[in-house]
Amino acid sequence: MTRNLRVGGAQMGPIQKAENRDAVVARMVKLMDRALAEGCDLIVYPELTLTTFFPRWYAEDEAEFDLWFEREMPSAATRPLFERAKTAGIGMCLGYAELAEEEDGEVHRYNTSILVDKAGRIAGKYRKVHLPGHAEFDPERKWQHLEKRYFEPGNLGFPVWRSLGGNLGMCICNDRRWPETYRVMGLQDVELVMLGYNTPTGNALSDEESPELRMFHNHMSMQAGAYQNGTWVVGVAKCGDEDGHELMAGSVIVSPDGVIVAQAETMGDELIVADCDLDKCRFNKETIFDFAAHRRPEHYRLIVERIGAEPPEGGE
Ligand code: CDT
Numbered sequence: 473m474t475r476n477l478r479v480g481g482a483q484m485g486p487i488q489k490a491e492n493r494d495a496v497v498a499r500m501v502k503l504m505d506r507a508l509a510e511g512c513d514l515i516v517y518p519e520l521t522l523t524t525f526f527p528r529w530y531a532e533d534e535a536e537f538d539l540w541f542e543r544e545m546p547s548a549a550t551r552p553l554f555e556r557a558k559t560a561g562i563g564m565c566l567g568y569a570e571l572a573e574e575e576d577g578e579v580h581r582y583n584t585s586i587l588v589d590k591a592g593r594i595a596g597k598y599r600k601v602h603l604p605g606h607a608e609f610d611p612e613r614k615w616q617h618l619e620k621r622y623f624e625p626g627n628l629g630f631p632v633w634r635s636l637g638g639n640l641g642m643c644i645c646n647d648r649r650w651p652e653t654y655r656v657m658g659l660q661d662v663e664l665v666m667l668g669y670n671t672p673t674g675n676a677l678s679d680e681e682s683p684e685l686r687m688f689h690n691h692m693s694m695q696a697g698a699y700q701n702g703t704w705v706v707g708v709a710k711c712g713d714e715d716g717h718e719l720m721a722g723s724v725i726v727s728p729d730g731v732i733v734a735q736a737e738t739m740g741d742e743l744i745v746a747d748c749d750l751d752k753c754r755f756n757k758e759t760i761f762d763f764a765a766h767r768r769p770e771h772y773r774l775i776v777e778r779i780g781a782e783p784p785e786g787g788e
Contacts, residue, residue, distance in 0.1 A: 475638065476748070477638060480743050481724070481743070482500065486714040486719070488524060493523070493549035494549055497549050497550055500517060500553050507562065508560050513636060514563040516565045516706045517567065519585070519710065520710070521566045522566075522568050525717075525719065527619045527622055529618075541581060542570060558591065570583075583644055584600070587666070598630070599626025600646070603619045604645075614676045629656070642665065642666050648693045648694055654700065654701045658701030658702070658703065667705070669709055670709070670710045671686070671690060671719060690722055699729060703728055704725065706748075711739050727752065733746045
């Protein structure tokens, strides 16, 4: 049996600080048109698709940094994208900075992605759990990474939705490096994980880490997550030189065997496409990673009981 989902990964080139959302959305629509010409069922855009990667800029004033956030989705700027998707009947996943007024009456800020189904409905929302970086200006770094300043950790967990004929999940950028991310979705029988990333080509704290090593870590994390949970993973970059700060490219679609089946070749707007047969997840899920048969959660307690590593007591 096959349950094929033709997926387009819409890698985006750089977005400068001064660029406005309308210009970005026009680029997104162009990539969507390419995906439609290729017969895609679903298009996946990067993390914080609509703006430059603003956590590299330090701001004190809320009025200044709130300009990076969306108060509603679709927003005025993204409406043409939603309309094009609905008319054409293509699903999409996109990341954005969300300013939400929640039940506590307070304003909260999240690094968010949504899944929109082919009928144009928001079928799922995910808020980034693993926020890297720091909250205050850090003079030790060659550039800032202020996600902990601008966002709260997501409060929605790692849900999986039945949508587009499969079990679909999302995570965002740094989440892809954590095995817990994939396993929590794996335990909900996830078949396709969609994720976007903005990852600097270099390490702000070390010149030792080469771009090649960083790309290896990028792909290895997604390939391991795919294999160990028997799921497709679609990882999509925003890349290139944003106001003098380079972000890596390397967008990929990874099969449930952990094999890269499509990979971007440029540092700009580029569509990668793969036929993702969701039934291909079954073999892995029903043999080597048959969780019901082989997992031993009684030995995994530390994973939820402890956060930081502690060495064993005693010894020399
Ligand atoms: N956007 C994002 O999460 N980027 C991180 C870089 C962290 S460097 C402090 C990543 O893991 O790719």
